Amino acid sequence: MINRMMIQIFRQWCEDPATNPFPVAHMPDNLTEALKAAAEGKIKLNDPVKTPEGFRGRIGYDKKTCIGCKMCIKVCPANAIESLDEEKKVQFHMDRCCFCAQCTEICPVSCIWMTDEFAFSSYERKKQIVKDSGKRPAAKKVKGAPEANATEATKYHIDPDKCIGCTRCSKVCPVQAISGKIKEKHVIDEEKCIGCSACAEACPVKAISPR
Numbered sequence: 451m452i453n454r455m456m457i458q459i460f461r462q463w464c465e466d467p468a469t470n471p472f473p474v475a476h477m478p479d480n481l482t483e484a485l486k487a488a489a490e491g492k493i494k495l496n497d498p499v500k501t502p503e504g505f506r507g508r509i510g511y512d513k514k515t516c517i518g519c520k521m522c523i524k525v526c527p528a529n530a531i532e533s534l535d536e537e538k539k540v541q542f543h544m545d546r547c548c549f550c551a552q553c554t555e556i557c558p559v560s561c562i563w564m565t566d567e568f569a570f571s572s573y574e575r576k577k578q579i580v581k582d583s584g585k586r587p588a589a590k591k592v593k594g595a596p597e598a599n600a601t602e603a604t605k606y607h608i609d610p611d612k613c614i615g616c617t618r619c620s621k622v623c624p625v626q627a628i629s630g631k632i633k634e635k636h637v638i639d640e641e642k643c644i645g646c647s648a649c650a651e652a653c654p655v656k657a658i659s660p661r
Contacts, residue, residue, distance in 0.1 A: 470496045501566045506549040508567040509542045513582035515561035516540065517624040519646040522553035522562060538624070542580040544570065558644035561586065604645040604660045610635045612657035619649035619658060 473495045478484035487493045518538030523531045530546035531553060542553075554562045563586055572578060608619070608628075613635045620628040620636060627643045630636030638649070638658075650658040 470499055472496070505566050505568075506551055506564045508544060508565050508570050509547060509553075509580045510563045510565045510583040510586065511540075511542060511580050512561040512584065512586045513539055515559050515586070517559055517644075519558060519624040519644065519648060521556045521558065521646050525552040525556050527552070543578060544580060545575065545578040558646065604647075605640045605643050606638055606645065606647065606650060606658055606660050607640070608636050608638055608649075609657045609659070612655050614655055614657075616654060618652045618654065622648045622652045624648065 472478075473481070473488075474484055474493055475496070484493065488495050516539050518533075518540070520533055520540070522540060523533055527550060528546045528548045530543045530548070532541050532543065534541060549564070551564055554564055565583075570578070613630075615630060615633040615635060617630070617632055617636070619638075620626075620630060624646060625642050625644055627639045628636055628649060629639070640661075645660070647660075650656075650660075
């Protein structure tokens, strides 16, 4: 009887492997001797395989574009993202990262992405921290994959009957989408709102909710 597991095994058997099985055609008796023989030109090593589409490697982070909304921190299951409160930025600890890519999907300004870099192990822990990768490179179009951040962000609004004008929401908004004076009703500009929910969490009277 054919089940899902059998289909998956058959698929993996037919597809090209993501990594080379061995450095040479057959597993050598002594790997060190095989590498020496390769250096002397006596044997030929297998060419490295091409990085597969959708590979999740080291995190890329455009610090300049980041607005400090902390949405990436909220969804990270590995506690790998640290908030730099003074700068209103974040940094990534790759020694904790589980490469789930949830931070790249939730980021409203697309300043986080997965690179194809996989060889970044180090004995120095500081080298495992991603602080700034510079400007994000142009995204490669993957056939059949949805556009990054293609879905519209959830917009929030303030209930004027509940708002007490405490200004807490406007202080935490990372894109300055909330306007209003102290002890007066506040308003959210939905054109600017990125749906980070920071205002809703800060509101002491629960006057802010998604539409």
